[in-house]
Amino acid sequence: MSGALKRVAWEHWVGLAGLVLLGIGSYVGLVEAPPERYMGEVGRILYIHVPTAWIALLTLTVAAVAAGMWLWKRRPGWDDVQVGCVEVGIILVAMLLVQGSTWARPTWGVFWTWDPRLTTAAILLLAFIAVLALRAFVDDAYRRATWTAVATLVAAVDVPIVYYSVKWWRTLHQDFSSPETVAGSMTLPLRINAFALLFLATWLVARRARLARLKRGTRVLEPPKRSALVAGE
Amino acid sequence: MDGVILGGWEWVAAAWGVSLGIFVTYAVVLEVRLRRARGRDGAAGQEGAR
Numbered sequence: 001m002s003g004a005l006k007r008v009a010w011e012h013w014v015g016l017a018g019l020v021l022l023g024i025g026s027y028v029g030l031v032e033a034p035p036e037r038y039m040g041e042v043g044r045i046l047y048i049h050v051p052t053a054w055i056a057l058l059t060l061t062v063a064a065v066a067a068g069m070w071l072w073k074r075r076p077g078w079d080d081v082q083v084g085c086v087e088v089g090i091i092l093v094a095m096l097l098v099q100g101s102t103w104a105r106p107t108w109g110v111f112w113t114w115d116p117r118l119t120t121a122a123i124l125l126l127a128f129i130a131v132l133a134l135r136a137f138v139d140d141a142y143r144r145a146t147w148t149a150v151a152t153l154v155a156a157v158d159v160p161i162v163y164y165s166v167k168w169w170r171t172l173h174q175d176f177s178s179p180e181t182v183a184g185s186m187t188l189p190l191r192i193n194a195f196a197l198l199f200l201a202t203w204l205v206a207r208r209a210r211l212a213r214l215k216r217g218t219r220v221l222e223p224p225k226r227s228a229l230v231a232g233e
Numbered sequence: 234m235d236g237v238i239l240g241g242w243e244w245v246a247a248a249w250g251v252s253l254g255i256f257v258t259y260a261v262v263l264e265v266r267l268r269r270a271r272g273r274d275g276a277a278g279q280e281g282a283r
Contacts, residue, residue: 042241045248091259095252102248207263214270
């Protein structure tokens with residue numbers, strides 16, 4: 001029994017912890033927390049929307065760090081992490097946009113508006129989808145990792161723009177929230193779900209990195225050989 | 234009470250349900266991809282990591 005438990009990959013324990021926390025956070029957010037004064041029950045969407053935003057931006061920031069580390073160290077593990085973070089980051093931003101649109105319809109009256117926060121978040125999604133599309137077009141593994149890293153760094157420029165968009169431009173979207181601006185009974189589900197999504201995102205990034213490692217096998221990533229045609233010496 | 238949005242549980246259910254559905258779908262597809270890759274593991278001439 002203990003041998004079987006030891007054989008379970010470490011990331012599954014992290015995923016399980018995330019799942020348990022998400023269950024607790026959902027209960028607290030959907031049952032225990034009071035309805036928001038102006039938004040009523042619809043305000044409960046924020047208990048999943050805000051943590052998703054935090055973890056999506058964090059995941060894509062880690063993608064940029066991994067991209068930088070690949071360009072610096074050229075260790076294949078960094079490429080595994082960057083592709084994991086990019087893919088999981090795309091999923092989180094897609095979830096974010098669905099949650100935001102579903103919240104916007106009953107509160108703003110529309111599913112979508114070209115508000116700076118929404119627009120920059122949509123650009124973030126498209127930019128990182130473009131990173132994966134570019135990756136799929138490169139056959140050589142070494143070049144693929146390098147092109148992905150460069151594209152990831154370019155796309156990641158939008159991460160701070162999304163974050164600060166509510167400060168830089170006039171926007172319908174709420175400003176930053178802090179424990180000082182949110183009622184105590186509402187901060188608990190936000191925090192629990194933030195840790196839940198952090199653990200779940202870590203689980204998925206680790207699984208995706210494992211897939212990349214498995215596909216690479218024992219091959220060593222090396223710069224492609226230069227052309228055999230060399231000008232006369 | 235002006236401006237209060239009444240009801241709205243359907244929007245809450247839609248937001249949580251659809252977004253977590255995306256997450257679960259991705260997790261399932263990823264596990265299937267991992268199993269397939271493990272099935273191919275060891276076979277000669279592996280495809281490059283995408």
